[in-house]
Amino acid sequence: MLRQRADEVTDIDSRLVQLCDDMLETMYEAPGLGLAAPQVGVQKRFFVYDLGAGDGSQVLINPTITESDGEWEYYEGCLSVPGLGFDIVRPKTVHITGVDLDGNEVSIEADELLARLFQHELDHLDGVLLLDHLDDDQRKEAKKALRKRVMAEPVQEDLETSGSFLKFR
Ligand code: NI
Numbered sequence: 001m002l003r004q005r006a007d008e009v010t011d012i013d014s015r016l017v018q019l020c021d022d023m024l025e026t027m028y029e030a031p032g033l034g035l036a037a038p039q040v041g042v043q044k045r046f047f048v049y050d051l052g053a054g055d056g057s058q059v060l061i062n063p064t065i066t067e068s069d070g071e072w073e074y075y076e077g078c079l080s081v082p083g084l085g086f087d088i089v090r091p092k093t094v095h096i097t098g099v100d101l102d103g104n105e106v107s108i109e110a111d112e113l114l115a116r117l118f119q120h121e122l123d124h125l126d127g128v129l130l131l132d133h134l135d136d137d138q139r140k141e142a143k144k145a146l147r148k149r150v151m152a153e154p155v156q157e158d159l160e161t162s163g164s165f166l167k168f169r
Contacts, residue, residue, distance in 0.1 A: 001147050002080060003127040006036075006043045009061045016046075020059045020101060023048045033163050034117050039080065047121040051114055059145035060106060063098035063122055074116050078130040083149070084142055088133045 002126060009016065019042065023072040027048055034049035046061040058114070068094030077085035094115045097107045110118055 002038055002124070002129060004043055005127050006038050006045045006125045009044050009046055009099075012061065012099070012101060016061075017101060020046070020048055023144075024050070024057045028132045034121045036121045038124050038127075047124070049117055049121065051117065059101045059114070060118075060121075061099040061101070061126070063096050063118070065094045065096050065118065065122060068119075069093045069097040070109075072112060072116070074113070076116065076120065076130065076133075078120070081142065081146065084130075084145055086130070086138050086142070087132055088130070090116060094118055096122075100162070125165055 019040075023035050023040055024035070027033075027050070033051055034047055036047040037044045041067065045063065046059060048057060048059050049146070050057045050152070068091035071089050071112070072092035073089045074086050075085050076088045092115060092119075093109065093111045094110055096118050097105070100106050108114075108118075118131075123132075131139060134142060
């Protein structure tokens with residue numbers, strides 16, 4: 001599921017609103033800054049997020065990054081690879097467009113952490129995982145750590161472990 005490209009949202013209905021509420025609850029419990037629909041088994045192009053900057057919870061539907069610029073390294077984690085984080089370089093700023101839950105067009109110039117969050121969640125909609133961004137050494141380290149964990153404890157399949165978040169170091 002996490003490897004597929006999710007489909008565009010065609011209807012913003014009460015089911016979608018409810019689903020966003022549920023996802024936000026899961027995200028805050030994790031705790032995480034963002035959660036994409038494919039991470040809760042829904043193959044649709046939207047995600048919820050809250051940077052904790054006082055803007056409250058947000059939903060972005062059918063997002064597209066139209067421009068990106070610069071380079072920024074950030075220690076990034078994802079509950080799809082629980083407990084692991086890596087310094088990953090991505091564009092520093094992005095211009096993202098999409099639609100909100102009221103069907104209004106949204107256009108956001110994002111920098112640093114918000115830009116990183118958008119790129120991370122958009123990856124989930126495209127079936128791209130954090131591991132795909134690692135260099136060879138980082139990937140080796142990640143696989144070793146994951147193997148150790150699998151041997152140490154049973155794999156949990158609940159929502160919490162498949163949630164997405166960006167870590168603060
Ligand atoms: Ni994630």
